[in-house]
Amino acid sequence: MPRWLTVAAAQSGPISRDETRADVVERLVAQMREAHKQGCQFIAFPEVALTAFFPHWWIEDEAELDAWFETEMPGPDSQPLFDEAARLGIGFQLGYAELAVEDGRKRRFNSSVLVSADGAIIGRFRKMHLPGHIERRPDNPFQNLEQRYFERGNLGFQTWAGFGGRVGMCICNDRRWPESWRVLALKGAEIVFCGYNTPDNIPEHPEMDHLVAFHHQLCMQSAAYLNGMWTVGVAKAGIEEGVSQLGLTSIVAPSGQIVAQASTLGDELVVYRCDLDLSTEHRRLFNFERNRRPEFYGQISEQK
Ligand code: CDV
Numbered sequence: 001m002p003r004w005l006t007v008a009a010a011q012s013g014p015i016s017r018d019e020t021r022a023d024v025v026e027r028l029v030a031q032m033r034e035a036h037k038q039g040c041q042f043i044a045f046p047e048v049a050l051t052a053f054f055p056h057w058w059i060e061d062e063a064e065l066d067a068w069f070e071t072e073m074p075g076p077d078s079q080p081l082f083d084e085a086a087r088l089g090i091g092f093q094l095g096y097a098e099l100a101v102e103d104g105r106k107r108r109f110n111s112s113v114l115v116s117a118d119g120a121i122i123g124r125f126r127k128m129h130l131p132g133h134i135e136r137r138p139d140n141p142f143q144n145l146e147q148r149y150f151e152r153g154n155l156g157f158q159t160w161a162g163f164g165g166r167v168g169m170c171i172c173n174d175r176r177w178p179e180s181w182r183v184l185a186l187k188g189a190e191i192v193f194c195g196y197n198t199p200d201n202i203p204e205h206p207e208m209d210h211l212v213a214f215h216h217q218l219c220m221q222s223a224a225y226l227n228g229m230w231t232v233g234v235a236k237a238g239i240e241e242g243v244s245q246l247g248l249t250s251i252v253a254p255s256g257q258i259v260a261q262a263s264t265l266g267d268e269l270v271v272y273r274c275d276l277d278l279s280t281e282h283r284r285l286f287n288f289e290r291n292r293r294p295e296f297y298g299q300i301s302e303q304k
Contacts, residue, residue: 001277002275002277003164003165003275003276003277004164004273004274004275004276005041005042005163005164005165005191005273005274005276006038006039006040006041006042006271006272006273006274007040007041007042007043007044007191007230007232007251007271007272007273007274008031008034008035008038008040008042008043008044008269008270008271009043009044009193009232009233009234009249009250009251009260009262009269009270009271010028010031010032010035010043010044010045010046010234010249010267010268010269010270011046011234011235011236011237011247011249011262011264011266011267011268011269011270012027012028012045012046012049012235012236012237012267013236013237013238013264013265013266013267013268014052014236014237014238014239014240014241014245015051015052015053015236015240016052016240016241017052017241019051019052020077021050021051021077021078022077024049024050024051025050025077025078025080025081026080027267028045028049028081028094029080029081029084030267031043031045031267031269032081032084032085032088032090032092033084033088034269035090035269035271036088036089036090038269038271039273040090040271041090041091041117041163042090042091042092042093042163043090043091043092043093043269044092044093044193044195044232044234045092045093045094045095045195045234046095046195046196046197046234046235046236047095047110047112047127047171047172047195047196047197047234047236048095048096048097048110048195048197048236049094049095049096049195049236050070050077050078050094050096050097051068051097052240052241053197053236053240053243053245054068054097054149055132055143055144055145055146055148055149055150056142056143056144056145056199056240056241056243057142057143057145057241058136058143058145059145059149065149066099068097069097069098069099069108070096070097070098070099071099071100073094073096073098073111073113073121078094078096081094082115082119083119085115085117085119086117086118086119089117089118090117091114091115091116091117091162091163092114092115093112093113093114093115093169093193093195094112094113094115095110095111095112095171095195096111096112096113097109097110097111097149097150098110098111098126107151108149108150108151109126109127109150109151109153109154110126110127110130110146110150110153110171110172111124111125111126111127111153111171112124112125112169112171112193112195113125114160114162114167114169114193116162117163122160122162123158123160123162123167123169124155125153125155125157125158125169125170125171126152126153126154126155127150127152127153127170127171127172127173127174128152128153128156128157128170128174128177128180129152129173129174129176129177129180130146130147130150130152130173131144131146131147131172131173132144132145132146132147132148133145133147133148134147134148135148137203140203140204141203141242141243142199142203142242142243144199146173156183157170157180157183157184157187158187159184159187159188159189163191164276165190165191165276165279166187166188166189166190166191167189167190167191167192167193168184168187168189168191168192168193169192169193169194170184170192170193170194171194171195171196172194172195172196172197172198174194175194175196175216175219175220175223175231175233176215176219178223178226181223181226181227181229181231182226182227184227184229185227185228185229186288189227189229190229190230190276190279190280191229191230191231191232191274191276191279192223192229192230192231192232193232193234194220194231194232194233194234195233195234195235195236196216196233196234196235196236196246197235197236197245198212198216198235198245198246199212199243199244199245199246200212200213200244200245200246201244212246213246213248216233216246216248217248217250217258220233220250220252220258221252221256221257221258222256223252224252224253224254224255224256225254225255225256227254228254228279228282228283228285228286229254229279229282230251230252230253230254230274230276230278230279231251231252232250232251232252233248233249233250233252234249235247235248235249235262237249237262237264237265237266238265238266239265245265247262247264247265247268248261248262249261249262249268249270250262250270251270251272251274253274253278254278254279254281254282255278255282259272260272
């Protein structure tokens with residue numbers, strides 16, 4: 001018996017620096033309504049979906065930096081998204097920059113929430129793998145200051161029961177690390193949502209620019225195939241404040257095949273009716289229980 005979940009991966013076109021959160025949320029609500037019209041039960045939005053991707057800029061002033069973060073979720077600007085989800089009965093995943101006070105201090109994370117069809121938060125994730133640098137690189141055409149502005153996530157990789165299956169989340173650079181996906185798979189994820197902001201060029205390594213799209217797809221497709229799960233990558237695409245970002249929002253089946261993909265660099269819904277049971281079937285074929293035997297792989301220690 002198939003277990004159907006119709007998913008929309010909601011690619012965002014660029015968000016300008018002076019676009020308000022309320023304006024952006026209006027765009028996301030329009031995508032949510034369209035997804036509902038197309039019969040989707042779930043919609044996934046990109047990494048840091050409520051604003052432009054500010055780690056591309058050097059920001060010295062702390063108050064100015066804090067202004068890019070959400071101190072509550074939902075907050076006054078994002079509440080309409082939660083209200084609309086509950087009204088339509090559609091679940092969603094939303095990436096955002098999170099400012100929390102924990103252990104008596106201010107902490108900044110690159111986060112996402114998983115929201116049920118009645119508008120309640122059922123899962124939280126904080127990005128584990130932070131790319132980029134801490135110092136300013138004045139010769140680069142844009143910065144990549146995630147290591148400066150965020151702390152590594154402290155919630156690990158978790159999965160949640162919902163939408164007829166088991167769901168996981170990771171964020172952008174997490175997709176380049178096999179451990180992210182394998183841990184999610186071992187925790188039962190049948191479908192994993194991954195929002196991203198990926199420049200289509202690498203200032204320090206222009207010789208690798210032509211491989212950016214290939215490496216993105218390689219990660220998403222191999223993760224799906226090697227772990228027997230659906231992977232859904234959701235881009236913030238197009239030229240945002242001078243930074244040209246990859247599109248290629250896509251839905252990948254447990255076979256590793258791309259079954260739906262964006263064809264623009266703007267706001268675009270990528271919709272597919274996913275059978276979550278394909279994950280179970282694929283894993284039965286692989287038989288992790290019998291064939292995955294870390295105890296025989298040899299001691300894991302760095303060989304110098
Ligand atoms: N937001 C990201 O994590 N971006 C990185 C880029 C900077 C390499 C990525 O892995 O796509």
